[in-house]
Amino acid sequence: MKQTSTRPNIRHLSLSDLQEYVVRAGQPAYRARQLYGWLWQKHALGFEEMSDLPKVFREKLMADFSFPVAKLELLQQSRDGTVKCLFRLSDGKAVEGVLIPAGERLTACVSSQAGCSLGCTFCATGHLGLQRNLMMDEIFDQVAFLNALAMQQAGRRLTNIVFMGMGEPLLNYKQVMQAIEKITDPHALAFSPRRITVSTAGISKMIYRLADDGVRFNLAISLHAATDEKRSQIMPINQSNHLSSLMEALAYFYQLTRNEISIEYILLNHFNDSLDDAKALVKIYRKLPFKVVNLIEYNPVPSSPFSRADSSTTDRFIAYLQQQRVNVRLRRSRGADIDAACGQLANVVHADAALPTSHADVH
Ligand code: SF4
Incomplete structure (x- = not known):
């Protein structure tokens, strides 16, 4: 159901906007920090939760602002522990986020x-x-919920984001950067940028911009084939x-930031899994100080002509890369039974894996 509101979204205000608003509302200046903490650190889902703000101020906030939240609608748990979450946005669209426990x-x-x-x-x-495009608060909500889920299921915070x-993060640049600012803000979720990796299909112009903006997170390039032709x-x-x-x-990015860059490479049967493909990949790898090549097991999706490379071909591919002293890791498919694996996110629900949940259960 589409919801519209003419009131501004409270989470699109900066701290200094909140400070100005608080003063105009006749409240003491420290209320701005309190409000900011509820919005970004405690991840309140509504003004009514902000128990240390006076009732009259909460009512004013409710009258002046909207507070849309990406609602956790469904959890699906894979046999391997991976959990896929379906988030419903305020306009009815849906997106997915995945919690992947591994060691x-x-x-x-x-x-x-x-x-x-x-x-x-x-x-x-x-x-x-x-x-x-998602708004920064809709991206933030996924991280905050998955972090709460990690706390609930494993008793500790996320280690990596x-x-x-x-989606392609660099085609939603501003909102992604703003979300990361909040995810790393010591007064919000306080994650280290070194624990964050942004993966791109390769938008060169925006990679220059990342470098010029001096970002501190890591970059992954979804390569998947090492020649232009393929x-x-x-x-x-x-x-x-x-x-x-x-x-x-990427060279410019590395030169300016020295942040880690990894290569992602999905092995597709009879398409990019031959020794010639491995040789082309080594050539690319040698061009820059890439941290690692992550080889990814493919999970076929109905709309795709590809299938997974067989295990002996995969082993041969890895052996060649290792022989060429490439730092290579095989990322085993996770959450394939619930379509949570790489390239599978398309809001598909598997009824037998769905856990009954309510938004507040993992908050
Ligand atoms: S792999 Fe999928 S989500 Fe990523 S850029 Fe390509 S089409 Fe978009």
Whole structure:
């Protein structure tokens, strides 16, 4: 159900906006910090929760501002412990975020757009097309909820946050940057930027901008094929952002920030899994001080012509990279049974894995 409000969204105000508002409302100046803490640190879901603000002030806030929240509508738990969350946005659109426990790591994978415009042929999200960009508070909500879920399920905070869910983060640049500002703000969620990885399909122009903006988080490049000829077949963005321009942008990023850059590479059966493909990948790897090549097991999606590389081909591919002294890791598919794995996010619900939940249960 579409909700509209003419009142401004309280979470689109900066701290200094809140400070001005508080003074105009005749409240003591320290109320702005209290309010900010409720919004960004305690992740309040409504003004009524802000118990240390006077009732009359809460009523004024309710009259002056809207407070839309991405509502956690459904949890689906995989046999391997991965949990996929469906978030309903205030206009009725849905996005997904995933909690991935793996050893010591508790990783949140979050979405930056509803759908995606880039149309990578192996990806379920790409087949949805772009519905809209997420607002910074809608991105923040996913992280805050997944962090609360981590606390509830494992008794500790997230260790890593990756922007690898639905959408291309660099095509929603401003909102993603603002969300990360709040996720890392010591007066909000206080995560280290070194624990955050933004993954891009390779928008060269925006990689230059990341560098110029001096960001402190890590970057992952979704490579998936190491020649222009092959990459353009599966990632249409490569037609306007060739590998040479992408490498130049990444070199600039590394030169300015020294932040880690990793390569993501989904192994697709008989498409990019041959020894020649591995050789092309080594050439790319040697161009820059990449931290790691993450090889990803593919989970076929109905709309895609591809299947997973078989295990002996995968082993041979890894062995070649290791022999060439590439720092390579195989990322085993996680959450495939609930379509939570890489490239599978398309708001598909598996009734047998759905846990009954209410928004407040993991808050
Ligand atoms: S792989 Fe990423 S960039 Fe490509 S269509 Fe899917 S969500 Fe978009």
